[in-house]
Amino acid sequence: MTTTRHTSAHTATDRLHGRAAVRGFLEGPELTAADLSMVLLVREDGEDGDRPMPTVTAAEIPKIVRSLAVVGVRSVKVFANSLVRDQHASGAIAPDSLMVRAIRAVKDTEPGMAVMTENCLCGHTDTGECHLSTGGRINLGATAELIAAQAVIQAEAGADIVGPAAMTEGTTWAVRRALDEAGHRDVATMPHLIFDSALYEGYRTTMRATPASGARRPFQISPRSPETAVDTGLAFLSEGADMLLLEPGMLSVDVLTALRRRTQAPLMPFSVSGEYLRLAPIDQATGQRDFRPLTELFTMLKRAGAERIITYAALDLARLHA
Numbered sequence: 001m002t003t004t005r006h007t008s009a010h011t012a013t014d015r016l017h018g019r020a021a022v023r024g025f026l027e028g029p030e031l032t033a034a035d036l037s038m039v040l041l042v043r044e045d046g047e048d049g050d051r052p053m054p055t056v057t058a059a060e061i062p063k064i065v066r067s068l069a070v071v072g073v074r075s076v077k078v079f080a081n082s083l084v085r086d087q088h089a090s091g092a093i094a095p096d097s098l099m100v101r102a103i104r105a106v107k108d109t110e111p112g113m114a115v116m117t118e119n120c121l122c123g124h125t126d127t128g129e130c131h132l133s134t135g136g137r138i139n140l141g142a143t144a145e146l147i148a149a150q151a152v153i154q155a156e157a158g159a160d161i162v163g164p165a166a167m168t169e170g171t172t173w174a175v176r177r178a179l180d181e182a183g184h185r186d187v188a189t190m191p192h193l194i195f196d197s198a199l200y201e202g203y204r205t206t207m208r209a210t211p212a213s214g215a216r217r218p219f220q221i222s223p224r225s226p227e228t229a230v231d232t233g234l235a236f237l238s239e240g241a242d243m244l245l246l247e248p249g250m251l252s253v254d255v256l257t258a259l260r261r262r263t264q265a266p267l268m269p270f271s272v273s274g275e276y277l278r279l280a281p282i283d284q285a286t287g288q289r290d291f292r293p294l295t296e297l298f299t300m301l302k303r304a305g306a307e308r309i310i311t312y313a314a315l316d317l318a319r320l321h322a
Contacts, residue, residue: 033072033318037310042080053206061105071318075114081123089124092150100157107158120165127212130166144171148178155184165192167219176240188242196220199274260305270310
C-alpha cells in the first residue's frame with residue numbers, strides 16, 4: 001500500500017509538470033508591462049551623457065513616453081537635478097527647473113501617463129545632502145518646509161504622485177499639508193522607504209548626488225534593522241502617505257511582505273541602479289543586456305505583494321514580453 005500511494009503521488013506530480021500546456025495553465029499571473037514603471041534620469045541639454053546609467057534630456061522625453069505608451073507601460077518615475085547648486089537648495093523650487101520641464105514634457109505628450117517624481121534636496125544642495133543645515137546642524141524644519149514647497153511646484157507642473165525621499169520625520173506630513181493648502185488634494189504622496197546600500201552608486205555617480213561627506217545618508221535605514229523599516233513605513237502612512245516606495249527592491253522583500261500584512265496601501269519596490277547593472281548584465285557576445293535575472297526578481301516582487309515595480313528596464317522588458 002505504501003508503494004502504491006507513493007507511486008500514485010509521484011504520477012500526479014508528473015501529470016502536473018510533465019506537459020508544457022498544463023504547466024502554463026497552472027502558473028500564476030505573468031509579469032506585464034502594466035506592472036512596471038519606467039525610471040527617467042533627466043539631464044540638461046549639452047551635459048555629458050556618458051554615465052553609468054542611461055539618461056535623457058527633456059527634449060528626448062516625448063519619444064520615450066510615446067514608446068512606453070505603445071507597449072503598455074503606464075507610469076514614469078522622474079529624477080532631475082540642478083546644474084547650479086547652493087547651500088539653500090534654491091534650484092529645488094525654481095519655477096523653470098529641469099524637473100518642471102520634464103514633467104510637462106511627459107504630460108504634453110501623453111496626458112494619461114502617470115508621473116511620479118522624486119521630492120528631495122540632494123540634487124540641489126552644494127553638499128549633495130538630502131537636508132538643509134544651520135550652523136553645521138541638520139535643520140529638519142527648514143528641510144521639510146522646502147521639500148513641501150518643491151512638491152507643490154511639481155504638482156503644479158502636472159505631477160500625479162510626489163515622492164518625499166529625504167527620509168526625515170515630518171516631511172511627509174508637511175508635503176501633504178502643503179499640497180492640500182495649494183489646492184492639490186488629488187495629488188498623491190509616495191515617500192521613499194530607503195535602506196542604506198551600495199546599490200545606489202550608479203545613480204549617485206550619474207546624477208552627481210554623492211554626499212560631500214562621503215558618509216552614508218544619516219536617515220537611511222540600516223539593512224540590519226527591518227523592524228525599523230516597517231515602523232518607518234507605517235509612520236509615513238500615518239503622516240498622510242498614500243503609498244510607499246521601497247528601495248532597494250531586492251533587499252526589501254521581507255519589509256514588503258511585512259507591510260503587506262499591515263496595510264492595503266500600494267507598495268512599490270524600486271529596483272535601483274545597482275540591480276539594473278548587476279541583474280541585467282551586458283552579454284559580451286551580442287552587446288545586448290540579458291534581462292532574465294531582472295525578470296525573475298520582478299516576478300518574485302510581484303508575488304510578494306508589490307503593486308507596481310519601478311525600474312530602469314521597464315521599456316526593454318515590456319518590449320520583450322509584448
